[in-house]
Amino acid sequence: MLSQEQRDAFQRDGYIVIPDFKPAAAIAQLRQRAAEIVNGFDPGASRSIFTTRDQVKTTDDYFLGSDNTIRCFFEEEAFDQHGQLKQDKALSINKIGHALHDLDPVFERFSREPKLAEVARDLGLSQPQVWQSMYIFKQPGIGGEVGWHQDATFFDTTPITVTTFWFALEDATRDNGCLWVQPGGHRGPLRERFVRHGNDITMQKLDPTPWPGQDSAIALEATAGSLVCFHGLLPHYSAPNRSPVSRHAYTLHATDGTSSYSPDNWIQRGADFPVRGFD
Numbered sequence: 001m002l003s004q005e006q007r008d009a010f011q012r013d014g015y016i017v018i019p020d021f022k023p024a025a026a027i028a029q030l031r032q033r034a035a036e037i038v039n040g041f042d043p044g045a046s047r048s049i050f051t052t053r054d055q056v057k058t059t060d061d062y063f064l065g066s067d068n069t070i071r072c073f074f075e076e077e078a079f080d081q082h083g084q085l086k087q088d089k090a091l092s093i094n095k096i097g098h099a100l101h102d103l104d105p106v107f108e109r110f111s112r113e114p115k116l117a118e119v120a121r122d123l124g125l126s127q128p129q130v131w132q133s134m135y136i137f138k139q140p141g142i143g144g145e146v147g148w149h150q151d152a153t154f155f156d157t158t159p160i161t162v163t164t165f166w167f168a169l170e171d172a173t174r175d176n177g178c179l180w181v182q183p184g185g186h187r188g189p190l191r192e193r194f195v196r197h198g199n200d201i202t203m204q205k206l207d208p209t210p211w212p213g214q215d216s217a218i219a220l221e222a223t224a225g226s227l228v229c230f231h232g233l234l235p236h237y238s239a240p241n242r243s244p245v246s247r248h249a250y251t252l253h254a255t256d257g258t259s260s261y262s263p264d265n266w267i268q269r270g271a272d273f274p275v276r277g278f279d
């Protein structure tokens, strides 16, 4: 599936962009299904927001309980000072996570196909294990920023193998909050680790290397249907979306079964719900 040139680029830069990976029909189905899930979500059940600011403090039981289920999270700016939604519920959800790929048939079809399994293999995942899926809305006007981080912080393995598969479901531009990455930054150290013990979360500092400056970041603008793959150590962020256009994306995180998955990672699977690959 991937050319030698693409594989070399991934090794060198820590990411690749594959345009036109998903057809418009597949994207339309996924968007439709996400809209149905949000429509069926009762906001009375939870006002849980998702923010990457002070993630230890804002991680609550609702979040931790979403590890192997399907739950909706609000944008941090979804509510006014009286606790009322500022815009329609469908325009207030930050993301749906985190086991869509295993629990929802439409998401499962999108997440598992031979072409994707080939890409994963070509990137070096010999026994892919897909731990997490997220549908990210990056809503118009209030789409939250996601600060600099490395995905290996949340999926620690020895050695580090976590790879991110990021599908653009709409055109992602500088205006609506596309990804920004530090090319080659995956050769740097893992800076922190998100550790779970029961319902106790800590962010463990591992390395003092600062996050990259804006001068070494590049914008990964991607057209709808593109697949962006990046290395778990690649520093990346996305800006808030102040534009009138949403920036929907869908992500999968996979590690290699040949590496050892930390028992401290926040998502664990038991024999009753085994982790699976892309087949």
Ligand code: FE2
Pocket: 149, 150, 151, 236
């Ligand atoms: Fe990330």
